[in-house]
Amino acid sequence: MIRRKRFLIGGIVILLAVAYLGYRGFEGSATYYLTVSEVKEQGGRIAGENVRVNGRVAPSSVDWDAENNILRFVLVDEEKGLSVLYKGIVPDAFKADSNVVVEGGLESDGVFHADAILTRCPSKYAPEE
Amino acid sequence: MADIGYISLLLALGASLYSALAFVIGVRKRYPELVASARNSLLCVGGLVSLAALALVYALLTHDFQIESVAYYTSRDLPLIYTLSAFWAGNAGSLLFWAWLLSLFAAIVAMQNRGRNRELLPYAGSIMMATEAFFLILMIFLTNPFQKLLSTPAEGSGLNPLLENVGMIFHPPALLAGYVGLTVPFAFAMAALLSGRLGDDWMRSIRRWALLAWLLLGLGNLLGAQWAYVELGWGGYWSWDPVENAGLMPWLVATAFLHSAVIQRRRGMLKVWNMVLIMLAFNLSIFGTFLTRSGILSSVHTFSESAMGPFFLGFMGVVLLGSLILIYYHRQQLKSENELDSFVSRESAFLLNNLLLVGITFAILVGTIFPAISEAVRGVKIAVGTPFFNKVTGPVFLALILLMGICPLIGWRRARMNDLIRSFIYPLGTATIVGVVLFLGGIREWYALVAFSLCSFVISAILFDWFRGVRARHRVRSDNYLKAFLGLLWGNKPRYGGYIVHIAILLIATGVVGSSFYKMEKEVALAPGEAMTIKNYTLIYEGKTEKVTPSKLVTTATLSVFNGVEFIGTMTPEKYFHRSYQQPVTEVALRSTLLEDLYVVLGGWTADGTTTFKVLVNPLVSWIWMGGGFLFLGGLIAFWPDKRERR
Numbered sequence: 001m002i003r004r005k006r007f008l009i010g011g012i013v014i015l016l017a018v019a020y021l022g023y024r025g026f027e028g029s030a031t032y033y034l035t036v037s038e039v040k041e042q043g044g045r046i047a048g049e050n051v052r053v054n055g056r057v058a059p060s061s062v063d064w065d066a067e068n069n070i071l072r073f074v075l076v077d078e079e080k081g082l083s084v085l086y087k088g089i090v091p092d093a094f095k096a097d098s099n100v101v102v103e104g105g106l107e108s109d110g111v112f113h114a115d116a117i118l119t120r121c122p123s124k125y126a127p128e129e
Numbered sequence: 130m131a132d133i134g135y136i137s138l139l140l141a142l143g144a145s146l147y148s149a150l151a152f153v154i155g156v157r158k159r160y161p162e163l164v165a166s167a168r169n170s171l172l173c174v175g176g177l178v179s180l181a182a183l184a185l186v187y188a189l190l191t192h193d194f195q196i197e198s199v200a201y202y203t204s205r206d207l208p209l210i211y212t213l214s215a216f217w218a219g220n221a222g223s224l225l226f227w228a229w230l231l232s233l234f235a236a237i238v239a240m241q242n243r244g245r246n247r248e249l250l251p252y253a254g255s256i257m258m259a260t261e262a263f264f265l266i267l268m269i270f271l272t273n274p275f276q277k278l279l280s281t282p283a284e285g286s287g288l289n290p291l292l293e294n295v296g297m298i299f300h301p302p303a304l305l306a307g308y309v310g311l312t313v314p315f316a317f318a319m320a321a322l323l324s325g326r327l328g329d330d331w332m333r334s335i336r337r338w339a340l341l342a343w344l345l346l347g348l349g350n351l352l353g354a355q356w357a358y359v360e361l362g363w364g365g366y367w368s369w370d371p372v373e374n375a376g377l378m379p380w381l382v383a384t385a386f387l388h389s390a391v392i393q394r395r396r397g398m399l400k401v402w403n404m405v406l407i408m409l410a411f412n413l414s415i416f417g418t419f420l421t422r423s424g425i426l427s428s429v430h431t432f433s434e435s436a437m438g439p440f441f442l443g444f445m446g447v448v449l450l451g452s453l454i455l456i457y458y459h460r461q462q463l464k465s466e467n468e469l470d471s472f473v474s475r476e477s478a479f480l481l482n483n484l485l486l487v488g489i490t491f492a493i494l495v496g497t498i499f500p501a502i503s504e505a506v507r508g509v510k511i512a513v514g515t516p517f518f519n520k521v522t523g524p525v526f527l528a529l530i531l532l533m534g535i536c537p538l539i540g541w542r543r544a545r546m547n548d549l550i551r552s553f554i555y556p557l558g559t560a561t562i563v564g565v566v567l568f569l570g571g572i573r574e575w576y577a578l579v580a581f582s583l584c585s586f587v588i589s590a591i592l593f594d595w596f597r598g599v600r601a602r603h604r605v606r607s608d609n610y611l612k613a614f615l616g617l618l619w620g621n622k623p624r625y626g627g628y629i630v631h632i633a634i635l636l637i638a639t640g641v642v643g644s645s646f647y648k649m650e651k652e653v654a655l656a657p658g659e660a661m662t663i664k665n666y667t668l669i670y671e672g673k674t675e676k677v678t679p680s681k682l683v684t685t686a687t688l689s690v691f692n693g694v695e696f697i698g699t700m701t702p703e704k705y706f707h708r709s710y711q712q713p714v715t716e717v718a719l720r721s722t723l724l725e726d727l728y729v730v731l732g733g734w735t736a737d738g739t740t741t742f743k744v745l746v747n748p749l750v751s752w753i754w755m756g757g758g759f760l761f762l763g764g765l766i767a768f769w770p771d772k773r774e775r776r
Binding site for chain 1 (some may be wrong): 291361362363469472480481484485488489491492495496499500509510511513514515517518519520521524525622654659686712713714715732733741743763
């Protein structure tokens with residue numbers, strides 16, 4: 001019986017250790033996942049925080065500066081639009097009128113500075129129309 | 130033709146429901162004819178669903194664009210092999226693939242068990258047929274693979290060009306087959322509970338099915354990683370995407386099961402744990418199928434958006450509750466035959482292995498569905514990114530690797546101190562030497578140091594134990610060393626296949642650690658003639674050419690690569706602009722050696738010819754793919770019929 005208890009305690013210790021790792025990892029990378037409208041509404045409250053925003057790339061809003069690798073576009077949902085600035089190589093999955101998720105922060109000038117444009121395993125299961 | 134397919138599905142649904150019921154009633158009320166009839170019905174289901182599958186293949190081959198699946202995923206100019214692979218490209222098609230594989234596996238199980246397992250087989254058959262019925266219902270009422278369009282388009286939309294890659298022909302079917310493969314062990318586990326036959330029969334029957342499913346999932350995941358590396362062009366192979374996690378989680382649980390099954394076989398322990406594990410593995414594979422096919426986690430909106438959501442969740446709920454109730458009901462019969470004798474024993478190491486694997490799986494699950502959880506609890510969606518997954522799984526994987534090394538050196542039941550010290554000396558010594566050498570060589574990242582030292586500890590432990598066995602055999606049988614080696618391997622395929630798999634994991638781990646900690650990345654804009662350097666490589670941008678083919682416009686950039694001053698070759702990253710597909714497709718230029726990969730992505734360009742490139746040096750990535758090869762080899766050997774298995 002004592003053995004069982006020791007062994008149960010051992011198991012709990014391990015699970016607690018994993019939980020602790022999870023907690024630390026969470027602190028480092030949890031981000032709010034918002035829609036464009038939510039970002040616009042929250043405005044100042046989320047300024048400076050790392051968030052993810054999901055929306056559609058407004059057609060004809062894409063401006064790509066190939067020399068400096070700067071991409072500007074407007075991310076929209078049904079109601080609002082958000083200006084986004086991104087530096088770096090643009091993933092293939094990015095195109096006008098497509099659904100993207102950007103991660104970064106809202107700057108004081110109202111422009112969302114994206115550190116990453118998140119590409120996912122391609123949605124081959126839902127055809128892009 | 131489409132109608133034949135749809136009708137076959139309807140008939141199959143009827144047959145599978147009949148079979149599921151007849152099996153249960155037949156075995157409980159002791160009507161052997163009913164059981165036989167249920168078995169025949171099961172075989173019919175196999176035939177009918179195969180007919181439906183053939184109908185879809187026929188539609189694909191004849192470019193029947195009136196059928197939605199064909200129109201959306203193929204076009205006339207698609208090479209044959211990709212036309213065929215479009216079978217599982219769409220939602221409905223992949224469900225049909227699932228249903229077809231399951232009906233095949235069920236038929237194989239029925240035929241394998243002719244005259245055996247008279248008590249278990251009816252229940253197992255019933256569970257498999259019930260699952261089959263579930264998928265058939267989804268297809269018949271929600272996503273019909275034979276759905277017709279109102280008007281027939283002249284040409285199809287074509288396959289997403291990202292999928293026109295050899296790896297993509299094998300990756301989805303491997304994963305899907307792995308998912309389906311887990312149904313068989315689950316069905317037998319439930320059969321054991323339902324029939325009360327909780328001896329070793331059920332586990333013996335499913336050992337190779339579990340191993341097969343495990344192997345398919347492992348290879349499927351690696352193929353997916355390799356495809357992402359080569360096709361997606363972001364320089365990595367794993368991003369903890371929900372879809373990737375969906376394939377990883379059942380594999381981790383299956384790995385745990387393969388280990389704890391050994392304990393149950395040897396010592397009659399962990400019976401309840403094994404039941405729970407196999408149920409979790411099966412549930413995770415259903416969850417994986419659902420996650421991958423519905424895309425529910427890729428948008429900000431909730432679960433309920435997908436019509437299939439409630440069905441899948443309902444099915445998983447029934448599986449979860451049903452199994453737990455059955456296990457609780459039979460808990461007396463599932464009591465362990467033995468106790469854990471000591472913490473310092475092989476059993477203990479196996480148990481720890483299981484806890485760690487399940488712990489990681491749980492952490493990954495939570496991380497993956499966190500947006501849904503946080504929304505339900507706090508009303509706001511919170512996502513977790515790569516750092517979370519790496520921070521949690523990293524140390525735990527290291528602990529698992531350590532266990533892989535300890536296991537071959539530690540005895541069953543209770544390990545004696547003297548034995549331990551003798552066994553550990555060489556591997557520990559090797560590990561320390563490697564650690565010191567690496568440190569002196571400039572490796573300072575503590576995680577990498579620990580990981581590489583651990584890997585050398587484990588490989589020496591495995592080789593040490595293997596050599597001990599070979600030497601013993603050589604002495605006893607007077608065979609030469611080669612004969613002894615082969616004889617030992619072939620005489621106990623599960624064990625040595627397992628060792629090869631462990632070596633494979635070490636190779637993969639080494640590759641992952643090397644490429645994660647020591648990768649280098651640079652983005653540059655170059656005009657023709659300009660050069661850039663990364664590490665000891667110099668790349669000179671020669672220029673760009675364009676080529677027009679019937680299906681696409683190909684832009685190729687040429688770079689000359691020098692290692693120091695020595696010319697070592699040219700690299701040609703490309704971008705394809707397909708006529709029928711809006712997004713450009715990147716073709717990465719890759720120069721792969723044992724030491725590192727040189728990886729070049731073509732970005733964009735301006736009118737004056739300035740072109741942007743992303744250049745990466747990824748160390749040790751080829752070790753990951755080499756590990757994949759060893760994984761396949763080891764799994765195959767472990768799978769091979771072995772005399773020791775009592776039939």
